[in-house]
Amino acid sequence: MDFNDSPEEAAYRAEVRAWLEANAPKTRTAGAADELEGGGDSMAASKAWQARKASAGYAQITWPKEWGGQGGTPIQQVIFNAEEAKYPVPPNPFQIGLGMCVPTVMAFADAETKTRFVGPALRGEEIWCQLFSEPSGGSDVAAARTKAVRADDGSGDWIISGQKVWTTGAQFSNFGIVIVRTDPEAPKHKGMTMFWVDMSDPGIEVRPIHQMSGGSGFNEVFFTDVRVKDSQRLGAVNDGWKVSLVTLMNERLAVGGPSGAGWSQFLEAARGITGFDGAPVIKDQAVREKLADWYVQTKGLEHTRNRTMTALSRGQTPGPESSIGKVVAAVQMQELGNAAVEMLDQYGIINDPALAPLKGGFHASLMGAPGLRIAGGTDEILKNIIAERVLGLPGDIRVDKDVAFKDLPTGR
Amino acid sequence: MNFDFSDDQKFLKNEARKFLEANCPTSRVRKVLDDDAKAYDAELWAAVAGQGWLGAAIPEQHGGLGLGHIELCAIAEELGRVVAPIPFASTVYFLAEALMLAGSDAQKAALLPKIAAGEVIGCVATSEGPGLLSAAAVHASVSGGKLSGVKLPVTDGDIATHALVLAKENGQPGLFLVEMSSGVTREPLQTLDPTRDAAKLTFSGASAERLGAAGEGLALLEQVTDRAAVLLAFEQCGGADRCLEMAKAYALERYAFGRLIGSYQAIKHKLADIYVKNELARSNAYYGAWALNTNAPELPIAASAARIAASEAFWFGAKENIQTHGGIGFTWEVDAHLYYRRSRQLSLVAGAPRVWKERLVSHLERRNAA
Numbered sequence: 001m002d003f004n005d006s007p008e009e010a011a012y013r014a015e016v017r018a019w020l021e022a023n024a025p026k027t028r029t030a031g032a033a034d035e036l037e038g039g040g041d042s043m044a045a046s047k048a049w050q051a052r053k054a055s056a057g058y059a060q061i062t063w064p065k066e067w068g069g070q071g072g073t074p075i076q077q078v079i080f081n082a083e084e085a086k087y088p089v090p091p092n093p094f095q096i097g098l099g100m101c102v103p104t105v106m107a108f109a110d111a112e113t114k115t116r117f118v119g120p121a122l123r124g125e126e127i128w129c130q131l132f133s134e135p136s137g138g139s140d141v142a143a144a145r146t147k148a149v150r151a152d153d154g155s156g157d158w159i160i161s162g163q164k165v166w167t168t169g170a171q172f173s174n175f176g177i178v179i180v181r182t183d184p185e186a187p188k189h190k191g192m193t194m195f196w197v198d199m200s201d202p203g204i205e206v207r208p209i210h211q212m213s214g215g216s217g218f219n220e221v222f223f224t225d226v227r228v229k230d231s232q233r234l235g236a237v238n239d240g241w242k243v244s245l246v247t248l249m250n251e252r253l254a255v256g257g258p259s260g261a262g263w264s265q266f267l268e269a270a271r272g273i274t275g276f277d278g279a280p281v282i283k284d285q286a287v288r289e290k291l292a293d294w295y296v297q298t299k300g301l302e303h304t305r306n307r308t309m310t311a312l313s314r315g316q317t318p319g320p321e322s323s324i325g326k327v328v329a330a331v332q333m334q335e336l337g338n339a340a341v342e343m344l345d346q347y348g349i350i351n352d353p354a355l356a357p358l359k360g361g362f363h364a365s366l367m368g369a370p371g372l373r374i375a376g377g378t379d380e381i382l383k384n385i386i387a388e389r390v391l392g393l394p395g396d397i398r399v400d401k402d403v404a405f406k407d408l409p410t411g412r
Numbered sequence: 413m414n415f416d417f418s419d420d421q422k423f424l425k426n427e428a429r430k431f432l433e434a435n436c437p438t439s440r441v442r443k444v445l446d447d448d449a450k451a452y453d454a455e456l457w458a459a460v461a462g463q464g465w466l467g468a469a470i471p472e473q474h475g476g477l478g479l480g481h482i483e484l485c486a487i488a489e490e491l492g493r494v495v496a497p498i499p500f501a502s503t504v505y506f507l508a509e510a511l512m513l514a515g516s517d518a519q520k521a522a523l524l525p526k527i528a529a530g531e532v533i534g535c536v537a538t539s540e541g542p543g544l545l546s547a548a549a550v551h552a553s554v555s556g557g558k559l560s561g562v563k564l565p566v567t568d569g570d571i572a573t574h575a576l577v578l579a580k581e582n583g584q585p586g587l588f589l590v591e592m593s594s595g596v597t598r599e600p601l602q603t604l605d606p607t608r609d610a611a612k613l614t615f616s617g618a619s620a621e622r623l624g625a626a627g628e629g630l631a632l633l634e635q636v637t638d639r640a641a642v643l644l645a646f647e648q649c650g651g652a653d654r655c656l657e658m659a660k661a662y663a664l665e666r667y668a669f670g671r672l673i674g675s676y677q678a679i680k681h682k683l684a685d686i687y688v689k690n691e692l693a694r695s696n697a698y699y700g701a702w703a704l705n706t707n708a709p710e711l712p713i714a715a716s717a718a719r720i721a722a723s724e725a726f727w728f729g730a731k732e733n734i735q736t737h738g739g740i741g742f743t744w745e746v747d748a749h750l751y752y753r754r755s756r757q758l759s760l761v762a763g764a765p766r767v768w769k770e771r772l773v774s775h776l777e778r779r780n781a782a
Contacts, residue, residue: 292769300692306415387680
């Protein structure tokens with residue numbers, strides 16, 4: 001039991017380090033990831049860095065060489081990510097496209113389409129978004145109501161109408177993959193189809209969502225009579241659910257570390273704030289116990305990632321333990337942020353970065369955490385996934401499975 | 413990255429599991445539970461000695477297998493799974509570790525081979541009453557190599573041949589090795605977990621040899637306890653995993669309101685919560701195992717984290733396993749209470765979680781100073 005690279009891994013790490021040292025930026029070109037929301041300088045820097053990685057085969061290391069990868073192993077990608085994270089590289093707006101959308105295109109599109117899209121996406125010249133969630137279905141993706149019907153002119157084209165929501169990066173994406181209802185007479189999972197769409201189509205309107213945290217990282221996307229060719233279809237008609245499973249299967253291995261305010265920032269802050277009897281808050285036993293719990297959770301997740309990497313390193317499929325990360329981290333972010341704010345007592349309501357500790361970082365955790373507990377699978381859905389896929393407990397009783405989609409109760 | 417048991421270690425662990433499933437079913441554990449006169453399962457103890465497990469981490473020159481602490485962790489996890497009613501922790505995690513850490517060559521040569529052979533049973537006598545351990549709470553004293561004082565509770569105190577005793581010498585706490593054939597009286601105590609014996613020990617002039625330097629007893633005890641904590645964490649992980657398995661098995665056979673109870677989200681989420689805690693505990697325990705095996709400077713922090721996570725996981729799994737079972741889980745006949753009891757025993761025997769949380773944060777404060 002150790003943390004050492006195998007000889008092959010060490011050699012690869014050395015190669016990656018040398019390349020990064022020669023190629024990676026040494027100073028941050030633009031500000032935080034949030035700046036991507038508005039495009040601008042940060043996007044140009046992101047695209048330039050992506051192009052440079054692609055030119056050396058580092059953009060998607062596990063992809064085959066013919067598509068611009070290295071035909072590498074998952075552990076090599078993990079090694080690259082870890083080394084890359086040591087440099088102030090610009091934010092990466094390409095991950096959803098390269099991790100989920102483009103692999104779906106590669107799996108289901110014809111050769112011509114693949115040749116057209118894969119290279120530009122890999123080099124960061126074109127960005128993709130994933131249009132799955134809808135106002136009528138967040139956790140329940142198969143409740144999608146956005147519909148596609150055949151054009152009545154005999155062209156075989158499809159006309160898409162409806163609304164998607166919570167689409168990350170739609171405002172700067174060139175293309176997207178969209179799942180739509182094509183047969184409302186069929187049960188929900190059996191009447192959907194996947195297409196790729198050109199986001200510059202005049203029938204597509206992107207509106208930013210104003211989040212409760214104040215930011216706007218996500219969008220609503222409205223489709224009004226958007227005409228797409230049948231050749232834009234990915235997979236068979238009404239087979240979209242199966243296609244979407246391929247998309248979701250390609251989700252990036254979650255081996256990244258935590259970000260934002262954690263136990264060490266809390267410890268530092270607690271040293272400088274006055275608690276009971278004039279002693280610093282860090283001397284408060286209740287605070288110390290919470291701090292211990294957060295430390296233990298954080299280390300537990302860190303070493304769970306090490307176990308996942310060990311499986312990859314041994315050429316095995318990672319075990320189910322990798323599924324616990326977000327459900328632990330999101331709740332901790334909320335609890336820690338709130339405890340930090342409460343430790344300030346009355347002053348805690350101030351979130352002005354000029355006045356609040358950590359430039360308002362704890363307040364940012366407090367206000368961002370509700371989103372993290374929902375995005376990418378709610379706490380409840382993740383627990384269902386653990387219970388069903390890891391522990392083998394039965395799925396919930398489904399009242400909607402064998403009913404024609406059009407006959408399902410919809411509420412509001 | 414190589415942060416898991418190796419294939420050889422997994423093989424050993426699997427063999428240990430098979431051996432214990434055959435030799436330590438809960439029917440055997442219950443014989444100790446139901447019989448007040450039976451302090452431990454002597455037959456199992458002899459069998460475990462025969463497997464060489466008592467000396468897994470003891471060097472070959474002292475009669476052990478000389479494997480290492482990762483292997484001992486693997487065995488500990490398996491013992492925890494079956495709530496083995498034997499004085500393994502007292503003897504191996506505490507007495508053997510203390511001797512290997514601070515024993516003289518003569519003490520090691522005399523005792524380690526006997527520990528490996530199952531001829532010596534250890535116990536740790538530190539507590540004298542309710543509340544936290546501290547220098548001020550130690551009243552037992554050693555003078556002229558003779559120990560006097562009262563210690564309770566002492567796990568395995570009824571059956572031990574040798575004790576590690578915290579006592580003051582010239583007013584300074586020291587850790588003493590006491591051979592228990594004379595100068596000590598033993599009274600059995602009624603405890604939460606009757607599958608693990610405990611006693612009140614009254615020493616009156618028992619011969620005592622100090623381990624380590626004078627006045628450094630608490631520091632040495634902390635070092636020994638850090639090592640034991642990692643091993644105990646593996647026992648706790650084993651117990652916690654077994655709780656999840658029991659709860660899951662019941663959720664997959666019990667019907668209520670026309671459905672398997674395992675199909676209700678209230679149960680599914682409860683079991684998912686157990687799973688998450690168990691995995692966090694396992695990952696922290698692995699780090700503790702690495703630190704223990706390599707004598708890393710991080711051992712005190714790693715051991716604290718392992719102990720806190722494992723105590724939490726076993727407690728949570730044990731209580732929610734009973735809850736998942738409903739009424740039948742509250743009966744003597746169902747094994748769930750064996751794990752509930754053991755989770756309390758293991759959490760308290762080397763310091764309660766709040767003690768370890770305090771210890772962890774103190775270490776973090778020092779490390780993150782400046």
